[in-house]
Amino acid sequence: MSNPDNPAVVTPNxxxxxxxxxxxxSKYGRGSVLIVGGARRSPGAAMLAGMAALRVGAGRLTLAxxxxxAGPVAVAVPESGIVSxxxxxxxxVAGGGLDAAEKDLASTDAVLVGxxxxxxxxxxxxLAALPSLLGDEAVVVLDAFALGVLPELPDVVxxxxxxxxxxxxxxxxxxxxxxxLSDDLVADVTxxxxxxxAVVTCYDVIAHPDGRVWRTGTGAGxxxxxxxxxxxxxxxxxxxxxxxxxxxxxxxxxxxxxxxGDRLAVQVGPLGFLARELLDELPRVLVxxxx
Numbered sequence: 001m002s003n004p005d006n007p008a009v010v011t012p013n014x015x016x017x018x019x020x021x022x023x024x025x026s027k028y029g030r031g032s033v034l035i036v037g038g039a040r041r042s043p044g045a046a047m048l049a050g051m052a053a054l055r056v057g058a059g060r061l062t063l064a065x066x067x068x069x070a071g072p073v074a075v076a077v078p079e080s081g082i083v084s085x086x087x088x089x090x091x092x093v094a095g096g097g098l099d100a101a102e103k104d105l106a107s108t109d110a111v112l113v114g115x116x117x118x119x120x121x122x123x124x125x126x127l128a129a130l131p132s133l134l135g136d137e138a139v140v141v142l143d144a145f146a147l148g149v150l151p152e153l154p155d156v157v158x159x160x161x162x163x164x165x166x167x168x169x170x171x172x173x174x175x176x177x178x179x180x181l182s183d184d185l186v187a188d189v190t191x192x193x194x195x196x197x198a199v200v201t202c203y204d205v206i207a208h209p210d211g212r213v214w215r216t217g218t219g220a221g222x223x224x225x226x227x228x229x230x231x232x233x234x235x236x237x238x239x240x241x242x243x244x245x246x247x248x249x250x251x252x253x254x255x256x257x258x259x260x261g262d263r264l265a266v267q268v269g270p271l272g273f274l275a276r277e278l279l280d281e282l283p284r285v286l287v288x289x290x291x
Contacts, residue, residue, distance in 0.1 A: 004190045005086055007205070007213040012289050019290075020172070021243035021254065023057060030059030031241030034108040035234070036101065036126070037115035037144075038065030038073060040091030045116030045144070045230045047077050051114075052234025053281040054079060056253070062108070065116075066093045075210040093117055095125025096131060100275045105133040110240040114146035115230045119230040124149050131159035139240040139249075141165045143233040147172040150196065159195035165246050166231045168192070173202050187215055199246040204258070206250045214247075216255050222268075223261040227275030232257045235282065252289075259285045 002008035021107065023030045035052045038046035043065055050061050064083035065073050068091065074082040083104060086097035099106070107110060112135065112224045117123055123145050135141070140160050147168050150157060157164075173192055174181050186205050193200040193207040200207050206214040235253035244252065260281035261277070264273040 001108065001212060002212050004186050004207075004211065004213050007186055007215040008137045010206075010214050010216045010251055015255060015289050016291060017250060018248060018251075020248070021039045023059075023242055030057055031109040031238075031243065032060040032062070032106050032107070033058045033237050034062045034101065034111045035062060035115065035237070035242045036064045036085075036098070036111065036113045037067055037093075037117050038063065038070045039085060039093050040066050040117050041118060041217055042116035043069040043073050045227065047073060048230040048279070049112055049143075049234030049237070050077055050080055051230045051279050051284065052183075052240065053238030053277075055279050056235050056238040056242075056286065058110075058238035062101075062104050064104065064263070066091065068114070080094065086106065088119065088122065090119070092119035092122050093126070094120035095102050095127075096129070098126050098129050102133055105130075105138070106135050108138055110134070110139040110141070110142040110237045112143060112233055112237040114141075114143035115233060117145050120145055120149050124152065127153055127156050131156060131192045136164075139163050139237070139238045139246065141167065141233055141240070143167045144172075148175050150176060151178055157196050157198075163246070164196065164198035165236055165240070165250055166192065166196060166200045167229065167236065168200065168202050168231065171199075172203065189213075199250050201250045201254045204254070206254055208247045210275070211238070212247065214251050214254075216258050222265050222273050223258065223272050225275055227271070228257075228261075228278065231275050231278050256285045256289070259288075
């Protein structure tokens with residue numbers, strides 16, 4: 001079995017042997033996704049994540065975003081339902097307003113919190129309220145600022161244990177560990193997974209709290225661009241909605257994300273492609289993996 005000393009190398013053959021669940025023949029059979037994000041300053045983050053979830057095959061999408069951007073987002077992403085969330089005077093999404101999405105939270109298969117949210121104090125309030133609003137089986141993915149406040153919310157971590165995925169970059173992983181990262185990224189990501197009882201994907205490392213570890217062998221520097229992390233988080237939540245396990249969704253999405261970047265590095269150039277261009281590549285990558 002893979003472990004921190006001997007991570008499994010993710011290849012198309014490994015993924016073919018670990019096939020994603022078959023999907024139903026309707027949008028309801030492919031699972032529902034709710035994304036909570038999109039403050040006034042950065043609504044595009046939630047939009048990118050939502051489109052990525054659809055591109056990997058999720059059936060239904062709802063975006064819960066700040067009230068000032070809800071209308072434009074609804075027009076820009078006509079495939080999505082919209083929930084309007086209250087805002088602070090500064091345009092942040094108000095943490096105490098999550099009740100507006102109560103019906104969706106109770107019924108969704110998978111929820112992503114973080115893309116485009118930019119006020120840590122409001123996020124603490126939001127995450128504290130989240131577990132009591134979720135259905136018992138809903139998977140939770142936390143991204144961006146939602147990761148930075150997690151060390152201060154041990155009750156939330158405990159309540160979400162066993163159904164939580166974290167998608168930190170190296171800076172966010174450092175904040176989750178409350179120390180500088182070492183020179184051993186595999187060991188650090190494994191520690192994050194075990195500390196928070198979560199599946200974690202960080203750069204090319206994916207770790208499960210039970211000690212299993214995977215490393216992807218693809219991906220280029222061009223992925224280090226604005227919005228790329230939002231796309232990855234959306235891929236993960238979309239695969240979870242389809243019925244993939246937490247670790248399967250994280251491994252498949254991390255590989256597909258990197259492979260999409262490789263394709264764009266050839267088509268556009270190693271640097272300069274846009275996060276939104278990854279979206280069109282994702283279905284093609286999944287088809288290629290499946291042979």
